Amino acid sequence: MLIIQDHFRKNRDEPVSPRRSVRHVNWPDFNIRPISEEWMYFGRDPAYKTATANAAYVWRDSSPVDRHGPMPRRFAERRCELKGSGLALPANAPLWAATDPYRIWAEADAATAETGDPTAVSAWHVVMQIPTPIRRNNWRWLVEGFIQTELVVKGAAVAWAIHSLEGDGSQNDWIISPHAHLIVTALHWRHEKRHGQRHPFWIASWAQQKRMEFAWRRRCVSARDFARLL
Numbered sequence: 001m002l003i004i005q006d007h008f009r010k011n012r013d014e015p016v017s018p019r020r021s022v023r024h025v026n027w028p029d030f031n032i033r034p035i036s037e038e039w040m041y042f043g044r045d046p047a048y049k050t051a052t053a054n055a056a057y058v059w060r061d062s063s064p065v066d067r068h069g070p071m072p073r074r075f076a077e078r079r080c081e082l083k084g085s086g087l088a089l090p091a092n093a094p095l096w097a098a099t100d101p102y103r104i105w106a107e108a109d110a111a112t113a114e115t116g117d118p119t120a121v122s123a124w125h126v127v128m129q130i131p132t133p134i135r136r137n138n139w140r141w142l143v144e145g146f147i148q149t150e151l152v153v154k155g156a157a158v159a160w161a162i163h164s165l166e167g168d169g170s171q172n173d174w175i176i177s178p179h180a181h182l183i184v185t186a187l188h189w190r191h192e193k194r195h196g197q198r199h200p201f202w203i204a205s206w207a208q209q210k211r212m213e214f215a216w217r218r219r220c221v222s223a224r225d226f227a228r229l230l
Contacts, residue, residue, distance in 0.1 A: 028129035028220050029179075030213040032203060034186070035125055037118035051105035051123035051183060058161040058181035059085050064102050066109060081176055084140045085161040088147045094190065097157065104157050104189045111187055111196030121186045124203045128216050130162070130178035134223050142223050143180045150215050151184060156202045159183040 037049050048054050052066040062076040087101045097104055105123065112120040128146075130139055139162050147158050161181050167173035184203055188194040203209055 027217050028131050030128050030216050031126070032209050032212070033125045033127075034121040035123045035183075036112065036121045050109045051185075052102055052109055054123065054125050055102065055105045055159040055183045058159060058163075058183060060161070066106070067113065081163045081165050083136070083162040083164055083178075084143070086144070086159075088144065088152050088158040088160060090152055090155055090157075093157070097189075101159070104185060105159070105183070107196070108185060108187050108189065114196075121198075123186050124182075124184040126180075126182035126184060126203075126212075128180045128182070130164075130180060131220050131223075132174070132178065134178075134220070136164075136178075138223060139178060139180075142219060146216060146219050147182065150212055151182075151202055154201045155199075157185045157189055 035049070035051050035054050048057055050066040050068065052064055053068070053071060056062070056064045056071045056075055060075050060079040060082045062071045062073050064071050087098070089097055108122040112122040128143075130142065134142060143160060143162060147160055151158050159182070162178065163176060163181065164174065164178040165176035167175050186199060186203070188197050188199050198204070203212065
C-alpha cells in the first residue's frame with residue numbers, strides 16, 4: 001500500500017503513543033511545621049511554642065512543665081485518641097536519652113531560648129495522614145518503619161504518636177481520621193561541642209522536606225497495595 005498525502009493529513013494530529021486516561025490520586029496529607037516562639041503557618045500563630053509542649057501534646061501527656069508553665073489538662077483527657085506512641089532513637093543513643101524522654105526536648109528549648117531569637121527553631125512537627133484502607137494493625141509498622149528509614153538512621157531523635165477516633169462503627173466513619181505526629185529534633189542533641197546548633201542532615205531545607213513527603217507517599221501506596229492482596 002502506497003502512502004499518499006491524504007494519509008498524512010489524516011494522521012497528522014494523532015498522538016505518537018495512545019492517550020492514557022488521567023487518574024486522580026488522593027495522596028495522603030503531609031505537612032511540616034517549625035516549632036518556635038514566633039513561627040507563622042498560613043497566618044496562624046503556633047498552638048504550642050516549645051518542643052516540650054509539642055511532644056506532650058502528641059503523647060497526650062499533661063505532666064510536663066516547660067518555661068511557659070504546666071501542660072493543659074486536656075492533653076491527658078484526650079488519651080482515647082492515642083493508638084500508639086514512642087521515642088525513636090539511634091541504636092548508639094546515650095542512656096539518658098532513653099530514660100528521660102523529655103530531656104532532649106527541654107534542652108532544645110533551652111538552646112533556642114539562649115539565642116534570644118524568637119524565630120529560632122527547636123524542633124519540627126510533622127503531621128502525616130494514614131490512608132484508611134491500611135489496616136489498623138499495620139499503622140505502627142508503617143509509621144515506625146518510615147521514622148527509622150528517613151530520620152533515625154541519619155541521627156535524629158523522634159517523638160511519635162498515632163491518633164484516631166472511630167465513629168459509630170460503619171466503614172470509614174471517623175471522628176478523627178488516622179494520622180501520625182512526629183516531633184523531630186532540629187538541633188544537635190547529643191552532649192558534644194555542637195550541642196544546640198542547627199542540624200543540616202534532616203528537614204533542614206525545603207528539598208529535604210519534599211523528599212520526606214514523597215517517601216511517605218511511596219510507603220503508604222506500598223502498604224495500601226499490600227493490604228489489598230490480603
